[in-house]
Structures are given as structure tokens and as C-alpha cells.
Amino acid sequence: MPRPTVRVEPVKRLSVPHPGAAAPSTWRGLAMGRTGSDLAIAILLGLGALATLAFGESYWLLGSQVAITMIFALSVDLLVGFAGIVTLGHAVFFGVGAYSVGIASVRLGWTEPLLGLLLAAAVAALLGAATGVLVLRTRGLGQLMLTMAFASMVYEIANRAKPLTGGADGLQGMVVSPILGLFDFDIFGLTAFLYTLAVLAAVVVFAVLMTRSPYGRSLVGIRENRVRMQAIGTGVQKRLLSVYTLSAALAGIAGALLAQTSQFVGLNVLHFSLSGEILIIVALGGAGRLWGALLGAVVFTLFKDRLSALDPAYWYFWLGLLLAVIVLFAPKGLIGLVDRLLAAGRPKETA
Amino acid sequence: MTAAILETRALHKNFGALAVAQNINFSLEPGRFEALIGPNGAGKSTFINLLTGLVPPTSGSVILDGQDVTALPIEARVKRGLVRTFQINTLFNNLTVAENVILALDEHHGQGWRPLPSPSRRRRIRDEAYDILGRLGLTPWGNREVRELPYGRQRLVEIAIALALRPKVLLLDEPAAGIPSTETGTVIEVLENLASDLAVLIIEHDMDLVFRFAQRITVLVQGAVLARGTPDEIADNETVKAVYLGEGIHA
Numbered sequence: 001m002p003r004p005t006v007r008v009e010p011v012k013r014l015s016v017p018h019p020g021a022a023a024p025s026t027w028r029g030l031a032m033g034r035t036g037s038d039l040a041i042a043i044l045l046g047l048g049a050l051a052t053l054a055f056g057e058s059y060w061l062l063g064s065q066v067a068i069t070m071i072f073a074l075s076v077d078l079l080v081g082f083a084g085i086v087t088l089g090h091a092v093f094f095g096v097g098a099y100s101v102g103i104a105s106v107r108l109g110w111t112e113p114l115l116g117l118l119l120a121a122a123v124a125a126l127l128g129a130a131t132g133v134l135v136l137r138t139r140g141l142g143q144l145m146l147t148m149a150f151a152s153m154v155y156e157i158a159n160r161a162k163p164l165t166g167g168a169d170g171l172q173g174m175v176v177s178p179i180l181g182l183f184d185f186d187i188f189g190l191t192a193f194l195y196t197l198a199v200l201a202a203v204v205v206f207a208v209l210m211t212r213s214p215y216g217r218s219l220v221g222i223r224e225n226r227v228r229m230q231a232i233g234t235g236v237q238k239r240l241l242s243v244y245t246l247s248a249a250l251a252g253i254a255g256a257l258l259a260q261t262s263q264f265v266g267l268n269v270l271h272f273s274l275s276g277e278i279l280i281i282v283a284l285g286g287a288g289r290l291w292g293a294l295l296g297a298v299v300f301t302l303f304k305d306r307l308s309a310l311d312p313a314y315w316y317f318w319l320g321l322l323l324a325v326i327v328l329f330a331p332k333g334l335i336g337l338v339d340r341l342l343a344a345g346r347p348k349e350t351a
Numbered sequence: 352m353t354a355a356i357l358e359t360r361a362l363h364k365n366f367g368a369l370a371v372a373q374n375i376n377f378s379l380e381p382g383r384f385e386a387l388i389g390p391n392g393a394g395k396s397t398f399i400n401l402l403t404g405l406v407p408p409t410s411g412s413v414i415l416d417g418q419d420v421t422a423l424p425i426e427a428r429v430k431r432g433l434v435r436t437f438q439i440n441t442l443f444n445n446l447t448v449a450e451n452v453i454l455a456l457d458e459h460h461g462q463g464w465r466p467l468p469s470p471s472r473r474r475r476i477r478d479e480a481y482d483i484l485g486r487l488g489l490t491p492w493g494n495r496e497v498r499e500l501p502y503g504r505q506r507l508v509e510i511a512i513a514l515a516l517r518p519k520v521l522l523l524d525e526p527a528a529g530i531p532s533t534e535t536g537t538v539i540e541v542l543e544n545l546a547s548d549l550a551v552l553i554i555e556h557d558m559d560l561v562f563r564f565a566q567r568i569t570v571l572v573q574g575a576v577l578a579r580g581t582p583d584e585i586a587d588n589e590t591v592k593a594v595y596l597g598e599g600i601h602a
Contacts, residue, residue: 221454232515235424
């Protein structure tokens, strides 16, 4: 079946004049030229965050969850969407990040939140580098299996290491110091919401810059044609291992944020279903575009929250329906829909 | 005689019991344009793969610019100036032509690890990319995705990427393969205008092309060097004629 192709820009540009100053500046083939959609989503999400801050007191806790999921989704998009690495075990890094700050707080009394984020990032990155060496030896289905295998091993280790992790009961009694010694976590979740938003903003800025850098573009190059990348002098394995480690660190930060804002860590942060969900989120939003993953995280988390409230027993059915509709009618994800909307709103140029 | 930029010493490769490269001694000096010919299955591609590092040799060594690179991976040899094009287009099909070249330029300039963008640098690199595209007549195609180009143009993108890497040795694996004969002119023009200190080894089935450009020809048969000499010598070589009987070798 031919897939509908979506384009914002007119395709036909037969005669582009040299010199470089007049040469097209957009990084078009990487779909990064479609900044219109990125901008639209950024504005939408920014307004949403502001509105929630101003009027949505009862949504601050949910807002933190959304922001955390967005960071997690970004970390997965860097792998899946940009570098073309598949994973069904990324919750392992999220969970290890969460347990790192949890254990540091409960067992060691280390409660400083920002240092906690660094600790989580470091531990997750170490685990990422160690498993990445093996995971990246394989590709496709084998890679998927390996990521799952490592994730289930860590899950069982956390389950058994009761003195450390609390096992199935979870890690209770976590204390988090005020941020920068100034802002205490309040019961309304305002501090938590602002805190996660600030970290999210930093991660988004980093990810946007990184994906537009030579390094980020080289990842896309590897995704598109590994043999060619090697033939232009790229050490492909090292490059992939670096992004795998980086992505693990970001996932670790997301997990640490969840632990800090909920002051509890349960085994679910390591569970396979979380790895599956985050992959679904990236696909839902549209892989390889960053803002797609961010939008997907928001839509998914809000849907999950609403649906599970409306229909606690069968909400997974409605979620499934949403996903089926998106996959069938918007194969490029929600951001693909935004592309189409923007294209429809623009006067059509015919070539 | 100048020192060889690329050299192989008793380079040997067995696939099981089959010797696909038999103790090949080969050398190429800077500024030379040489051809590697031989019937199908003669081991031409294997030889290229041994040179680039895609296939490890059973024994023997590859010397690049005076250094033994036999143990180095593909990318390290590329960094030292050993660059190839592929017989079958191996491009970033979903990226634009300019982006294909920019990726190569980024790696060549050692920017591949640079995690932050720089607009001024990016403009410079883009200009550099368009300079290369201009030399190949690809400027009008710069902003088109590679898959939108006719095959012949895509072949030129292969060469554009190779040139972006500022090679010392360029291995051209059938650069004219798949191009309609009416369009080989552009390829020939490009080959004629290659930098004068560049060493080129071309694998090509188009004998017109080979005998027109090559200063020296190496004939490979069953993994072994059958003959090596100027086009005239090769054209007069009875053994070579016998091997090529029916394939129409002519100068």
C-alpha cells in the first residue's frame, strides 16, 4: 500500500542557484526543515504548561508526571528516532535512576536533589555503557531481545535485593532536601512541577542543539546508511555507544525526578510495561523529530490519566483504539498530523 | 621514482580452500591513475575490500603512506586518506545531495563528535559542499533528496562524497556502472579533473574508459596478478587477450 507522503515544503526546486549564501539552508532530508511543526508544538506545550501553572492547581502533580515522561520519551527518541537503535528495555535506566536517588536518600541520607540527578545520570550512564557494548553488537530483533533481557535481569535483581531496594514493597521513607536549599517540596506539588519543568527545559534545549550538531546529524547518518558512514571515516560503534550512554543518562534523570517528586520508588519503574509504553509514546508522537516524542508523551499521559479515571477497568482498550487510529491514519505520528495541518493552512505552491 | 602512497606486500586471502587473492604485490604512486581489470570473479572487489579493511587478509600487509595499516579498521584508513566509492550506490538516500556531502565534510574536518551546532561553521561547510557539487555539475540538485535523482546523477554523488574526504588514494569501483553510455561523459570529465597529486585506482568494465585514462593496468585473474603494464603493453599481451577472448578488449 502506498503511504501518503506529507510535505510542508514544495518538492520541486529544480534550479537552486549557487552561491552558498543563497543556497537552501534547511536540513531538509533530516526532516528538520519542518520547523513550523516544531514551533507550533513548542508554543502549544509552553502555553499548556503556563495555563496549568496559573489555573490548574489540581493538575500540578499530573504535570510533573507529564514532564518526567517527556524527558524519558526524549531519551528514547534519540536512540530509536535518530540513531536507529531499537530498545524494549529502556525502563532499566529510568528505574536505575529512580533507585539511585531513592537508595542514596533512604540508605545513605544523601538528600540533595540536584546532586541526586547527577548521581542518577552517572549510574544510568555506567549501566548504559556496560550493556550498550553488548546490545550494539546486534541489530534489529536481536537488539530488541538483548535490551529486554538486561532489563528483566535488573528487575529481578531489584526484586531480590530487598535490604537495598525494599523489593516488592518499594522503597519507602525517601526524603528530599529543598532545591538549592531554598525551595521545599510542597503538598500541592508546585515546587515539584516547576522543578521538573526546569529540568525538562534544560533537557529539551540540550537535545535540540545536539540533534542539529554534526554529532547529531552523524547519528542520523548511521541510521540511514551505516556502511556509508563507516566509509566516510566514522567509528560507528563508538558513536552509537556514546548516544546509548547519553540516552541512558537522560532516562536516569527522568527516573530520579519521579523518585524525588513522588518520594517513593516501586518496582514498576523497572517493569517491562514501562519500556513498552515509552516506545509507544515515541511512535505515537512521531519518531526522530524530538517534538513528536514530547507531544506523544503529553497526549499519552493525559489520555492515560483521563481514561483510567473514566473507565478504570477497560482503559487499555481505549488506549489501544487511539493507537490503532494513529498508526493507521497518521503513520508519521501526531507530529505528522501537525505537518499536514500546517501544510493545509498554507497557500499551495504549485511547481 | 616517488615512494608509493599505497602498497600491498604478498597480500593473500583464502575463503576456505579458495584463494581469492594470491600474494598480490601492488603499488601505486601519488598522481598516478591506474586501472584494475579482470573477468568477473577475478577478485577485483575482494582486492578493494582488502585494501579498505572490509575483509581481513589471511596474510600479507597493506601499506598506506609508508605505514602498515593492515590491522586498522575501515574508518581509520579513511582518516588516513584511503577513500573508496561503491560499485552499487551506497548513499544516504533520504538526505539531500548537499547533506550527503556535508556529513562527509563534517567527518573529514573531525567535527563528528561536536555536540553543539555553530551557524557560521555550518554556512562555511555548506559553501564547501556546494563547491564540490559545482565541480560535478550537481549544484542544481543540491537540495534534492538523493532518491529523487536519476541513477547517473547518484553515481556522481558517490564521487562527490569521496572528494569531500580529500583522499590521497581514491578507489573507484566501477564509477560508470549503471550509467547510460550517453551520460558517461560527465564521469569522464570528472575523472580528468581530479587533483594531480591524487592516486587513483579504478575498477572498470568499460574498456574504452580504462584504456583512455589508465597510465598502467593491472590484470587480475583468479585472485592473482596476470599482467601489469601500460595500456599498450596490456593490449598486446597474448595471455590477457586469451583471457578476454570474446569480451572484446581493444585500445
